[in-house]
Amino acid sequence: MLRRALGLLPRPIAAARARSFSTDLPAAHTADATFMEAWNKVMPNTDPPKTPLSFMHPRPPTPSSIPPKLTVNFVLPYASELSTKEVDMVIVPATTGQMGVLPGHVATIAELKPGVLSVHEGSETTKYFVSSGFVFIHANSFADIIAVEAVPLDQIDANLVQKGLADFTQKLSSATTELEKAEAQIGIDVHSALNSALTG
Amino acid sequence: MASNAAVPFWRAAGMTYITYSNICANLVRNCLKEPYKTDALSREKVHFSISKWTDGKPEKPSFCSVFIRSLHLPDMVANL
Numbered sequence: 001m002l003r004r005a006l007g008l009l010p011r012p013i014a015a016a017r018a019r020s021f022s023t024d025l026p027a028a029h030t031a032d033a034t035f036m037e038a039w040n041k042v043m044p045n046t047d048p049p050k051t052p053l054s055f056m057h058p059r060p061p062t063p064s065s066i067p068p069k070l071t072v073n074f075v076l077p078y079a080s081e082l083s084t085k086e087v088d089m090v091i092v093p094a095t096t097g098q099m100g101v102l103p104g105h106v107a108t109i110a111e112l113k114p115g116v117l118s119v120h121e122g123s124e125t126t127k128y129f130v131s132s133g134f135v136f137i138h139a140n141s142f143a144d145i146i147a148v149e150a151v152p153l154d155q156i157d158a159n160l161v162q163k164g165l166a167d168f169t170q171k172l173s174s175a176t177t178e179l180e181k182a183e184a185q186i187g188i189d190v191h192s193a194l195n196s197a198l199t200g
Numbered sequence: 201m202a203s204n205a206a207v208p209f210w211r212a213a214g215m216t217y218i219t220y221s222n223i224c225a226n227l228v229r230n231c232l233k234e235p236y237k238t239d240a241l242s243r244e245k246v247h248f249s250i251s252k253w254t255d256g257k258p259e260k261p262s263f264c265s266v267f268i269r270s271l272h273l274p275d276m277v278a279n280l
Contacts, residue, residue, distance in 0.1 A: 078243060114224050131228040132221045149225035149240075151232060160231045182213035186220060190227045 062140040066104035072119065074128075074145045081128070081150060082119070089120040090143060092135045093193075103141040110135045112147065114193040116200075127153050129197050131190070158198050165191035 039048045072090055074082035091100045093115025112133045119126045133147035168187030175181040210220045229240040251261035 131224040155236045178213040
């Protein structure tokens with residue numbers, strides 16, 4: 001009996017998936033009507049399985065006028081630093097330079113370099129040092145910032161930064177293989193970014 | 201598409217983005233002040249055990265039970 005039910009499932013799901021792009025779908029999407037009908041015919045007393053879409057909050061569609069605030073999701077692998085927080089502006093350290101993101105920013109994907117991320121809300125600014133990551137800015141003024149490591153600036157030890165910078169500068173001059181040179185260069189980049197974050 | 205685009209120096213040296221990103225994160229963690237530094241480093245510790253197999257039979261596994269993820273994990277795996 002279960003096998004016949006499984007046979008019924010793929011067809012409604014396949015029909016539902018062959019639709020428009022996710023950016024064009026309307027916001028509310030809870031259950032697919034065809035699937036529910038087919039499910040209830042076969043297993044009326046069991047709850048239907050949940051699909052990932054029912055756990056996720058779909059992104060709101062792009063409004064016609066620019067919203068007053070930017071909604072930021074700032075996540076790390078081990079924690080969610082900011083979750084749908086409404087702010088006025090964020091400045092992200094993109095590889096192309098410090099990029100300011102305001103509500104109504106054009107949809108962009110940017111890779112981050114080690115640098116300072118600042119979140120401006122009203123008159124207060126929160127700064128984090130980000131090691132690397134990406135920022136996805138969507139057309140509806142949502143920004144997703146993902147970083148591997150992000151620390152508030154007051155958790156950085158200036159002496160260790162200076163020591164690291166000196167170490168890696170020395171390693172670069174004594175490096176032989178391409179890989180060693182690249183590692184030393186990365187060390188210099190990160191430590192000089194840490195340094196300017198502490199002093200700037 | 202720009203196939204001649206300037207690749208980042210680490211990719212030119214044969215490093216992948218994940219390796220680059222992990223190196224950056226480790227360097228930042230090593231520059232933290234004390235309570236935060238030990239917290240971050242212990243959070244990122246990787247526990248694993250390696251067992252070598254010969255002639256279809258496993259030898260006694262070696263328990264590297266606490267190992268801080270560092271730059272040279274791929275080399276270590278390659279040298280097993």
